[in-house]
Amino acid sequence: MRYPSLSSYSVLVMLVCLGLSLGGCATMDTAPRAQLQAVPEKVVLSADLLKSPPAFKGSGFKPGEAVTVELMIPKGVKIKSVPEGEPSVGIAFGKANEKGEFEAKMAPTAIFNWLLQVEWTPDGKPDMKKASPLPAGNYQVKALGVESDATGMTMVMIEHPPKK
Amino acid sequence: MGSRKSILFFLAVLLAVGWATLPGQASAREVVFLDLTDFTGPVAGLALPGSLGLEDYIKDINARGGVQGVKVRYIGVDTRYDVARMLSSFKRYRRDEAVLGINIVSTPFGKVLKEITAKEKLVITIPGDGEYQANVGNFFTWGPTYQDAFAAAMDWVVADWKKQGKSGKPVVGHLAWDSPYGREPLRGGKEHGEKIGVQFLNPEFFPSGTPKHDVYLSRLEAAGANYIYVACVDPAPTNVLRDAAAMGLNKKIQFITDYWGPTALGVGTHPEAVEGAVVVSFFLRGEEAKNHPINRRIWSTYQKDPPEKMNETYGMGIVWGMTFEAALKDAIQRVGADKLTREVLYESYQRLSGMKREGITGPCAYSPSSRRGSQEVKFYRCTKGKIVPITDWVKTPDAVSLHKW
Numbered sequence: 027m028r029y030p031s032l033s034s035y036s037v038l039v040m041l042v043c044l045g046l047s048l049g050g051c052a053t054m055d056t057a058p059r060a061q062l063q064a065v066p067e068k069v070v071l072s073a074d075l076l077k078s079p080p081a082f083k084g085s086g087f088k089p090g091e092a093v094t095v096e097l098m099i100p101k102g103v104k105i106k107s108v109p110e111g112e113p114s115v116g117i118a119f120g121k122a123n124e125k126g127e128f129e130a131k132m133a134p135t136a137i138f139n140w141l142l143q144v145e146w147t148p149d150g151k152p153d154m155k156k157a158s159p160l161p162a163g164n165y166q167v168k169a170l171g172v173e174s175d176a177t178g179m180t181m182v183m184i185e186h187p188p189k190k
Numbered sequence: 191m192g193s194r195k196s197i198l199f200f201l202a203v204l205l206a207v208g209w210a211t212l213p214g215q216a217s218a219r220e221v222v223f224l225d226l227t228d229f230t231g232p233v234a235g236l237a238l239p240g241s242l243g244l245e246d247y248i249k250d251i252n253a254r255g256g257v258q259g260v261k262v263r264y265i266g267v268d269t270r271y272d273v274a275r276m277l278s279s280f281k282r283y284r285r286d287e288a289v290l291g292i293n294i295v296s297t298p299f300g301k302v303l304k305e306i307t308a309k310e311k312l313v314i315t316i317p318g319d320g321e322y323q324a325n326v327g328n329f330f331t332w333g334p335t336y337q338d339a340f341a342a343a344m345d346w347v348v349a350d351w352k353k354q355g356k357s358g359k360p361v362v363g364h365l366a367w368d369s370p371y372g373r374e375p376l377r378g379g380k381e382h383g384e385k386i387g388v389q390f391l392n393p394e395f396f397p398s399g400t401p402k403h404d405v406y407l408s409r410l411e412a413a414g415a416n417y418i419y420v421a422c423v424d425p426a427p428t429n430v431l432r433d434a435a436a437m438g439l440n441k442k443i444q445f446i447t448d449y450w451g452p453t454a455l456g457v458g459t460h461p462e463a464v465e466g467a468v469v470v471s472f473f474l475r476g477e478e479a480k481n482h483p484i485n486r487r488i489w490s491t492y493q494k495d496p497p498e499k500m501n502e503t504y505g506m507g508i509v510w511g512m513t514f515e516a517a518l519k520d521a522i523q524r525v526g527a528d529k530l531t532r533e534v535l536y537e538s539y540q541r542l543s544g545m546k547r548e549g550i551t552g553p554c555a556y557s558p559s560s561r562r563g564s565q566e567v568k569f570y571r572c573t574k575g576k577i578v579p580i581t582d583w584v585k586t587p588d589a590v591s592l593h594k595w
Contacts, residue, residue, distance in 0.1 A: 092306050094278045107230050107268040116278025119302070135272040139231070146270075148459070149425050150232040151399050172281050172306055 060086030060126075062095075062169040062178030070185045071141055071159045079132040080118075080141075080182070082167070087122035088174040094119050095130055097140060097182075098166040106143045106158070114168065115140055122171070141184070162186050220261045221530060222289045223248060223514055226279055226299070231270035232398060233423045235455050236503045237295045241266055243485075243507020244293065246492040251511065257518045260527050263288070273299045280306075290535045291315070291514055297371040300329060312532040313517070313539050315510060315563075318449075319374055322561045324595040330539055330556055332506065333472030333563040334586040336371070336448065340379030340419065341589035342567050343446050343470045344388050346581075347417050350444070359389040363410035365403070365430060366421035368395035375421055375448065378593035385592075391415055398426065403433045411439055420447045428456030432463035440466055449473070452572055453502045454480075461575035469570045469577065472563070473506040473551045476570060476577030484508060484548050502577075505550045513554060513563075516545050552583055 062084040069080050082095050096114035099105055108115050117140050120130030138144045138152045145156035162185050169178040225244060228237040248264040251257060267279045276299045283289050291313045294300060300316045307314070307328050314328050318336040322329035334342070344362070351360040362383065366372030372395055380390055391413045394406040407430070410418055418434075420427045427447045434440050444466075451469040454476075469475065474482055479502040486497050488508055493500075517538040518530075525534050545554035552566025569581040 092277060092302065094274065094281055096278055107270055114278070116272075116274040116276070119274045119277045133272065133274065135232075135270065136274050139270045139272050139275070146231050146234065148235060148455075149429060150235065150423070151401070170278075170281065172277070172284075 057175040057177045058086065058171075060084055060169060060171065060176040060178035062167065062180045064167060064180050064182045067181070068183045068185060069141070070187055072187050073142075073154070075132075075137050075141065076134055079134075079137060081129065081131045082118055082120075082169065082180075083127070083129045084169045084178045085125070085127040086178060087126045087128060087169075087171040087176050089122055089124045089126050091122050091171050091173040092119060093122055093128045093130065094170050094172060096168045096170060098168060100163070100165065103161060105140060105160075106145075107139070117141075117167075128169075159186065160184050219259070219527075220263055220288060221518065222263045222265055222283075222286065223291045223293070224283050224289045225264065225266040225293045226269050226276050227266055227293065227295050228271050229266065229268035231268070231272070233271050233295065236424055236450060236453065236501070239501035240295075240503040240507035240510070241293075242493070243488070243504040244510045245507075246488050247508045247511025247515075249492055250488055251515055257515055258522045258527065260518065260522060260530070262514070262518070265289075269296075271296060273302060277302060287531075290518070290530060290532055293510060297374070298369070301370065304329065310532070311536045313536050315513075317371070318563075319370070320377055320590040320593065321595070323590045324593070326559060326561050328536070330561050331563050332510065333449065333551060334565055334567060335562060335590055336374040336421070337377055337379035337382075337589035337593065338562070338565070338586040339449055339470050339472065339567055340375035340421075341382035341587040342584055343419060343448075343468075344379065344383035344386060345584075345587065346468070346470070346569055347383075347388060347444075347446070348386050351416070359387050361389045361391060361414050361416045363391040363413065363415035363418045364393035364421070365406055365410060365418055366393065366395055367398050367423075367426070369398065372421050375419070378589035378591070381592035382587055382589045398422065400426075401429075403430045404437060407434055407437060407439055411437075411443065415443055417444045417446060420445060420451065423450040424453055424456045425459065427451040428460050428464055431456075431467050432460045435463040435465075444468065446470065449567070452577065454577075455501055457572055457575060457577055461572075464572040465574070467572045468580070469572070470567050471502075471570060472567050473502060473509065474549070474568070475502045476579070478579060479505045479550075482548070482550060485550065509547045509551050509563075512547050513539075513542065513545070513556075516542055516554075 065081045094116050095118040097117045098114050117136050118130040118132045120128040122128045143158045144152040147153050165182050227241040228234040245264045248262045252261050269275045293315045315330050318331045320335040320337045420430050446468045449471045452464050485505045520538040521534045540558045542554045543557040552564035555562040555565045565586050566583040570577045571580045
């Protein structure tokens with residue numbers, strides 16, 4: 027059996043490696059970088075949040091795409107109804123404008139569910155008595171472009187109101 | 191020679207690794223139905239039993255060997271009626287090619303997804319927003335649209351008015367959640383009602399979670415309502431009926447609720463308050479649902495509680511499963527198990543027109559020009575703590591086409 031010359035193999039190997047590298051890149055984390063800002067950066071957990079909900083703004087997203095804002099769940103922190111091992115929970119969403127900028131406010135359901143962590147009564151009302159608010163601390167928050175995968179990160183400090 | 195063999199070996203390994211990392215079609219042996227639902231949260235009272243019915247029916251499919259050998263995996267995400275959580279979960283599973291169908295329980299989230307998925311072809315099953323029938327695309331409603339059911343209720347109102355020998359026009363008030371869902375019945379439903387001789391009052395809308403509804407009820411009473419159509423998700427309609435009963439309004443006004451009105455949940459908690467209320471439903475309710483042989487068999491196989499504990503939306507969830515099974519079977523027959531894609535399933539859903547669901551709902555009405563899950567409703571009346579049928583299946587009018595979209 028005759029084999030092609032080694033140099034032909036070398037070319038073939040290089041081409042295949044190049045192809046695989048490019049293919050592999052598609053599955054690697056090569057998301058474009060975006061910017062994210064939390065407004066405010068410090069959130070005190072109370073029912074007052076319903077009047078002035080935490081908000082987020084960012085840039086660097088694909089114009090017109092939906093952007094999801096996710097609270098990264100630190101190890102050991104339990105979020106009601108979110109299975110252990112899920113890395114994050116969506117807390118807000120918005121749509122990027124023509125410049126790729128977005129703004130999003132947390133909806134009342136998100137404040138109740140993910141920050142105050144209430145239970146819901148059979149009548150469909152939030153039960154604050156059975157709430158187990160998110161532990162105080164610094165949390166990473168990520169904004170993710172639904173189409174582009176563009177990712178922006180920021181930190182939010184969660185505080186509990188002083189005990190009376 | 192040795193180096194050439196090494197290079198060949200190296201190439202083979204590289205190709206194998208590369209192949210494994212490339213995205214491909216769904217595995218031929220397992221597909222996923224993703225359910226973005228509420229196991230807890232404000233509408234869990236009806237969403238959870240529906241999702242349990244779907245999950246149990248999928249277990250039953252697999253116990254029967256799958257659909258022509260293809261197993262179905264149910265993934266349920268508890269979204270607690272929060273659109274941010276829904277969107278984030280959708281994003282997480284969007285590129286998983288095994289996910290062939292998606293169920294969502296939120297009208298507002300449907301409006302977000304409509305834009306995101308506009309350039310794709312996939313199946314998203316959803317409650318009854320008429321917009322999806324007006325502009326056919328990826329969204330397939332579970333039953334008749336909200337306005338079609340409302341229009342059928344207006345037909346019932348006119349017939350009831352005449353049956354009582356009353357003259358003039360029946361006066362109808364609409365009392366609903368202040369949301370796109372709450373307004374939807376009027377988009378075409380109002381036009382149908384006016385066409386058949388109904389006089390409408392200014393609608394009243396209230397935020398979900400409202401503890402008392404006296405203000406809205408008082409305004410409708412003062413304006414002269416003979417009938418009040420209530421559109422919110424149980425237990426909210428039960429609470430409206432409770433407040434109406436406390437005001438004595440149920441003695442002089444006929445209350446009708448949409449298909450998210452009292453189920454076993456509401457009738458069980460406030461039997462006296464809901465007495466006499468009429469419910470328009472696209473799925474079996476009351477004892478009819480609990481005694482239906484398929485509902486009962488699936489429940490008894492997979493749930494620990496006795497069938498008496500079954501909420502009627504459990505049967506609706508079974509119908510979601512039946513419909514998915516039929517579409518998957520059609521898809522496999524057309525292209526083979528190895529070539530299943532979301533688009534193939536999307537085409538199959540449109541080929542289910544006329545498919546029977548064992549009488550748990552009316553026959554399937556999906557087609558290339560229809561996204562209605564069915565076009566039939568039944569009327570029930572809350573009577574002595576039970577939900578009793580007062581009509582057979584009735585065809586719903588096409589109210590969607592009466593609205594200017």
